[in-house]
Each structure stands twice: as C-alpha cells, then as structure tokens.
Amino acid sequence: MALGEFDLIDKYFRPPVRRAALGGGDDCALLVPTPGMQLAVSTDLLVEGRHFLSTVAPDRLGHKALAVNLSDLAACGAEPLAFTLSLSLPRAEAAFLAPFSAGLLALAEQHDIELVGGDTTAGPLTIGITVFGEVPEGLALLRSGAMPGDDVWVSGCLGDARLALEVFRGHAALPGEAFTAVREAMERPQPRVALGQALRGVATSAIDLSDGLLGDLAHIRRRSRVGATLWLETLPRSAALDAMPEALQRECLLAGGDDYELLFTAPPSAAEAVRAAGLASGTPVTRIGCIEPAAIGMRVFCETHGSEPLDLSAYAGFDHFKS
Template sequence: MGEFELIDRFFRRNGAAAANAPSGVVLGIGDDCALLAPRPGMQLAVSCDMLVEGRHFLSTVAPEMLAHKALAVNLSDLAACGAQPLAFTLALSMPRADEAFLAPFARGLFALADAHGIALVGGDTTAGPLNVCVTVMGEVPAGQALRRSGARAGDRVWVSGRLGDARLALEVFRGTLTVSGDVFADTRRAMEMPQPRVALGVALRGVASSAVDLSDGLLGDLGHVLKASHVGATLDEATLPCSDAVAALDIPWRRTCLLHGGDDYELLFTAPAASDAAVMAAAATAGVPVTAIGRIDAEPGLRLRDAQGQAVGAPLRGFDHFAAETTATVP
C-alpha cells in the first residue's frame, strides 16, 4: 500500500462526514495546503503535540486508543485556551503501512474528532519509528482566550475531574504498584483515553482568570501559571480530587500520583473568589465536576498544606522531558 492510497483509504472523509466539516474549513485534504476561514471577530488558537512510542505511550496500547489520545491531548490545549475546535493535521510515522493498525487507528481518531466537531485537513505519513504528531486549530473570540498569565492574589485555584489515575496505571505497568483488575482497567483507561475538557474551557471564558491543562503534573503545570502571572500559591492536599484507588495509596505514592503524575489532561484554572457561583455554573453547563484546591498568593512560591494544615517541607517535583524532574520550592 502506497502513501496516497493509505491516505485515501483511512484518512480522507467522504459523504456525510465530509459534509459535516466545520464551516471555517474551506479546503481540506487533497491540496498542498488546507484553507481555513475563521469567523469575523475570532482568533485562531493553534497547538501541537507529539506522541513518541516508549516515551508517551507503551507498545501494547491499542491503535484506537493511541489515536484517541493523540488528538485528545491537543484538544486539551484548546480547552485550556477556551477555544472551540475547528481543524487538525496529522503527521504519522510508522514502521509499515499495516491495515490491522491503520483501520482501528482511524476509527479512534474520527470517533473523537466527530464528538468535538473538528475536521482532519491534512498532514503527512512516512516510514519510521511509531510517532504521532497532531496540530490543532480552534477559534476563540478576540480578547477572550484563557491564558496562563491572568492569575491574581486572592483567586481560588480549581481543577476539573480527578487526578492521579494515569500515574497509578503507569506504576502498575512498571510493576511498582499493584491494584485489582477492575481498578487497573479504570486507571488504564484514564491513561490511554483521556477526555479533553473542551466544553468546560469554553464555558469558563469571562469567568476564569487563567488556565492550563494538566499534562506534566499538577505542580509543574501550576508552576507555569505562577511564573507567567508573577504570583505564588497555597494548595490544600486534603482537597485534591482523586479516585478511591489513589486515596488508598500510602502518602508518598499518593503525592506522586496527585502532584506530579502527569497525563491527567484535566483543566487547572483560577478565578476570583467572588466568581464561585459562575465557576459552578460553567461546570454544570459542561457536565464536568470541579474542585477548589487552594488560593493564589501575592508571595512568590508554591506551598502545600497537609490534611492537618501543616506545611509539607519536602521538595515537590513536576515533570520535564529533558530535565526529567523540575523542583518547586516550598517552605
């Protein structure tokens, strides 16, 4: 199977699927460039993420789940910006053109794409190690994009969903932790099929003062917000939302999963304390639970309080692909 036959068979959409492409897509797959026309008064939000076998996913992952995650992690970036998905491109490197891989991969890709109304408009395929790179484009009203730099002293810190399941699944794969079969199935799904919080991001426009998606762990990603906003924060460990399986871990492992596990793809955002009702209304509109986990401080630095209100004095780390771990300072 050649490259162009591969594209035609698995990634070019026809009929009703093609007709349902977002109105901003003027020209999709089949030319040298896609043509997009954002609506008047809208800005384009663009993000790109790469998934590399052995680094971001295990060789045992099902192709359908791999495709879902490759698009989901990019949609999560749009969610953190408050943008509505419009179009995406796919660059796919693989050892060979294998229909047994490509058919379920395409199913998983388009199932999530259709759920979020986003069209595949181009990309590239090549022979090589398994590597998936997606670039997403979305629309957001001019001046309304959520950014990392808007947090202010006195704001509450919120997260969506629950934290830590993906890291727990990874540790089970590594053999460092053991859970029951049912728990492993749930946590593995969290790791391999994250659910991007696009509807919540859109609903938080005009409500949240800052936002970031949790891809590299709570502490690491919150650190980006604090740096961009020139503020600090205090988190209450007892409020961090998690599954019963994560809650049952001993304290060091629980903190590992909750604070710097990565791959949660929930939204972390801040909002003025006076906006609590608006935050809860946005969460209800999106159908996503949210939890207040701390506050933004004028004093720089990141502080963590345990269930007794005492400061946790050990170094807290966030994930970094090249440095391996990044330390956040606490008292």
C-alpha cells in the same frame, strides 16, 4: 503487499470535509475562521516509548493523540475546528492503521472537527498533531491572568493516569475493575473542551494538566508572577487512588502527569459562576487552593488549616530531557 503512501492516506484518513473551505489532498488546507474570532493553534508530538507504551491498543493511541491536543484548546477556552496529522510509522499496516484512525476519527467526530491535512512517512512511530480552534477576540484563557487572592480550581480527578503507570511498572496493584478505570484515564483521557469554553470570562488563568499539578501550576505562577497555596486533602482523587499508600497518593496527585484536566484560577466572587460552568459542561470542579503573592512561592499543606507545608523538593515538574 504494503499499501503505498497515497493509497494509505486515502483509505484511512480522508473523512468527508464539511466546515473547512477545503480539506486535505491539496498542498494546503484552507480554513475560514468566523469573523471576530481568533484562531487558536496547538501542536504536540507523541513518540513511542516516551509518550506511550508500545503495548497500547492502536485505537486508544489514536484517541489519545488527538485528546492531548484538544486539551490545549480546552485550556484556551477555544472551540475546536480542525486538525492536521503527521504520522511516521515503520510500516503501512492495516492492522495498526485501521484501529488507529478509528480511534482518532471517533474523537474528532465527538467534537465535530475535521482532519484537513497531513503527512505520512516511514520512520519510528511518531504522531504529530496540530489542532485549530477559535475563540472570541480577547476571551482566550491564558496562563498569565492569575491574581493573589484568586481561588485555584481543578476539573475531574487527579493522579489516575500515573497510578495506572505504576501498576504497569509493578509498583502498585489494583483489582481488575479498578485497574480498567485508571487505565482508561491514562489511555483515553477526555479533554475538557466544554468546560474550557464555559470558563471564558470567568477564569482568570487556565492550563491543562499534562506534566503534573505542581509543574503545570508553576507555568501559571511564572506567567502570572504569583505564588500559590494548595491543600492536599482537597485534591480530588478516585477511590482507587484513595486506597493507595499516602506517599504514592501524593506522588500521583502532585506530580502524576497525563491528567488532561483543567487547572484554573478565578476570584472568590466568581465561585458560583465556576460551579455553574462545571454543571453546564457536566464536569466536576473542585477548589484546591489559592493564589498568593509571588514571594510566598509554592506551598502545599496537608489540611486546609495546616501550618506545616510539605517538602516539595521531590516533586519537580516533568521535563522530557531531564527524566
């Protein structure tokens, strides 16, 4: 017998509430932000077939649904507090819900945040999450603060999630162990929450990489009214991606999407502080280019001292209604 909605919410989505003044189960969740802090809010909707494959294991889906939202908090330098979950699914089945909630709540536990409310309904598999975090007033990392002369940095490695997708599509092949690693990058991204907080007061702008390096850098460029130069050879990549043909590497690195790394800018004088933030948060950080005046637009050179920029017309930012 299918569980009813209320039973199901109770069974899988009611962890003990600690920090929130009141958790789920009432009309609203009540949160008490710390005095002097701003509340940072982000929301994402994941749709089957668009944001995840129907073959993904439910525990990984639960992890990823929360991870992509935490990544937005990371990009603001916010400390995560709580989240709400809206779930539309065809049937209330324990075979899906038990591992889904386990994956979701394990990541929540890892970041010490609570599920404070939500909504469950029958319908096409769709996952809506809204996350709440807090950040000291005036210290949120924005997209709008990049200045010409700033360095451009990125955390972790780029392109592995896209490489995994290409393997699934049959466009690339990888030995088992390497495939496991890139699949992990695609299905279990680790939001750079600690790095984001460590970059408060250090980075001049930040964004998380969800649509691809060039597409997301374009948001910083537009908000900050600047141009940028990147050096292809400096883009951090896994050994698996490094072994791929050059054209595929470029596609994965520049337009891969789903990386959930932080892309950020900082003046050259802050380079040591950036490296210290990376060390303190246990996150690799790499300098990949510099911010230019707006008139320069977007350039990518193969080498740091290259003279001939790549043709970027093939690497548009991912757009859910164009692709």
